Amino acid sequence: MSFDLMSYEPRGDKKNSDFFAEYLPKIYERRISSGIADQVGAMRAIVMQVETNALFDTLVELYVMTPYRHTASYLGQTHKFAVMHSHTDYPALILMAPLSPSFEDFIPRINRMYPLARNTPQTRYVGEIYGATDLKALTETLEDQNIRFEYSGDTENPFYTLDGYRFTTPSDFTCNRAGYSIHDFNDTDSLGLGDRVLLSDAEQTRLDQAAAFGADSKISSLMLGVDHLATRVLAGEREDAILEFLTMVPYYFWGAYNIFDMNSSTNVNRNANVDDDKKSPAKVFTANNTPSFVNSFAKLPMPTEDFVRNFGRRLHHMAIEIQDGDHGAGEKNVDFVVNTLKDEGVPFLAHVVGECKDDPNLKQIFSKHSKNTLLITEYIERCHHYDGFFTKDNVAALTAAAGQDEQYQHGHVFD
Numbered sequence: 001m002s003f004d005l006m007s008y009e010p011r012g013d014k015k016n017s018d019f020f021a022e023y024l025p026k027i028y029e030r031r032i033s034s035g036i037a038d039q040v041g042a043m044r045a046i047v048m049q050v051e052t053n054a055l056f057d058t059l060v061e062l063y064v065m066t067p068y069r070h071t072a073s074y075l076g077q078t079h080k081f082a083v084m085h086s087h088t089d090y091p092a093l094i095l096m097a098p099l100s101p102s103f104e105d106f107i108p109r110i111n112r113m114y115p116l117a118r119n120t121p122q123t124r125y126v127g128e129i130y131g132a133t134d135l136k137a138l139t140e141t142l143e144d145q146n147i148r149f150e151y152s153g154d155t156e157n158p159f160y161t162l163d164g165y166r167f168t169t170p171s172d173f174t175c176n177r178a179g180y181s182i183h184d185f186n187d188t189d190s191l192g193l194g195d196r197v198l199l200s201d202a203e204q205t206r207l208d209q210a211a212a213f214g215a216d217s218k219i220s221s222l223m224l225g226v227d228h229l230a231t232r233v234l235a236g237e238r239e240d241a242i243l244e245f246l247t248m249v250p251y252y253f254w255g256a257y258n259i260f261d262m263n264s265s266t267n268v269n270r271n272a273n274v275d276d277d278k279k280s281p282a283k284v285f286t287a288n289n290t291p292s293f294v295n296s297f298a299k300l301p302m303p304t305e306d307f308v309r310n311f312g313r314r315l316h317h318m319a320i321e322i323q324d325g326d327h328g329a330g331e332k333n334v335d336f337v338v339n340t341l342k343d344e345g346v347p348f349l350a351h352v353v354g355e356c357k358d359d360p361n362l363k364q365i366f367s368k369h370s371k372n373t374l375l376i377t378e379y380i381e382r383c384h385h386y387d388g389f390f391t392k393d394n395v396a397a398l399t400a401a402a403g404q405d406e407q408y409q410h411g412h413v414f415d
Helices: 018-033 055-065 106-111 135-143 201-217 235-248 292-298 303-311 333-343 392-405
Strands: 040-049 069-075 079-085 092-098 124-132 165-167 177-181 195-197 223-233 252-259 264-270 282-288 314-322 326-328 348-353 361-367 376-383
Touching: 018 235, 040 177, 055 069, 055 079, 055 092, 055 201, 106 124, 124 165, 124 314, 135 165, 135 177, 223 235, 223 303, 223 376, 235 252, 235 264, 235 282, 264 303, 282 303, 292 303, 303 314, 314 333, 326 333, 333 348, 333 361, 333 376
Parallel strands: 040 092, 124 177, 223 282, 314 376
Antiparallel strands: 040 124, 069 079, 069 195, 079 092, 165 177, 223 314, 252 264, 264 282, 348 361, 361 376
16 A cells, blocks of 8 residues: 655644644654664554453453454463454454452552542553564664663563563553564464463353354444544643654554534544554544643533543543444444344443435444443444544534543542
8 A cells, every 4th residue: 555654634623733743754754764664563452451350251241242252361470361353354352351359560550540440450451562573673763762661570460571572661641552563463372371271161151142142133244343442641642642652653643633512632543554444443542622720711521631530541442343334224234233232231322423324424322331341332334435534523422422421420439
């Protein structure tokens, strides 16, 4: 795929600072000259951590709500791992859970700082792993650009320093990590996660039942893969978060739009080296336009800023693309999927937003956040090959719905 990075004009109406305009092309140029553009490939895995007793329930949930299916489980030194796949060309999903609920590392320490994250101290989206060719050279190059990496003895979880991987320390702006690996994530036994462990007969039966629900209801074939991953950051850290991310991976700043009704912006970064976003999902950063204390003058909505203050800087939702098409009279595939999940007891925020008629457009909806991962699952149908990535009206409606579900009330943190 031919893409002229340096001449590309980002889309959108969000005004960036002179600082951002100066350093964005510099980062692109340095990525090319330093070799990062050639050394880092597509996203190969998504990594999440859940509570010690939530790993299997999360597997079942993902069977119902996503196209991911369990491939293998492993027992490591401090964590148990479950590896899932949806398609050989798309990122794998690695779930991990500490063997002890009292395990201490960065995740419980940062979660305890925020009122709505304290009840699930081990639960956090970790980050992504990108393909790499030479980990030593990549590490040296990025360290010269002041990107920090984990080394043995620096972190309590040995996963971050396993052979064949390099992980950055958590970002100061997003709390996510970037990982790099030379491994083939379709060959799970090569990943070095520990001793392979088998599911019990009862566990396998539950997963088979969840898979049968998707097949029998005919929704699993309509769930294609991860479309994008959206992180929420503080108002003043939006540009820094984007530029830091673009320093580490071969993505480009696609564009940003003001969502005036929600006093926020949505900022999209995509990988130009793939012909399908699901092969290396877009990374989205959302942020309030003004910090909370300044917003107190105008008293505008600020659900994005409130989310960060309540849960911390972290991934907010994972979007699953639904196959475009009409499922029945007047019903698009996304409506069918959502209505089927609702009948199964999956709770959603508000209703499907957007229209898909004769012109390219989007239909989207947010689930309620998962009790296992704290993540919202978005379902998105890109009608008639819509390439605009999102519509402002849709994002405003989704942001408002999520904000109502993510409020903090004093005295109810530990309910």
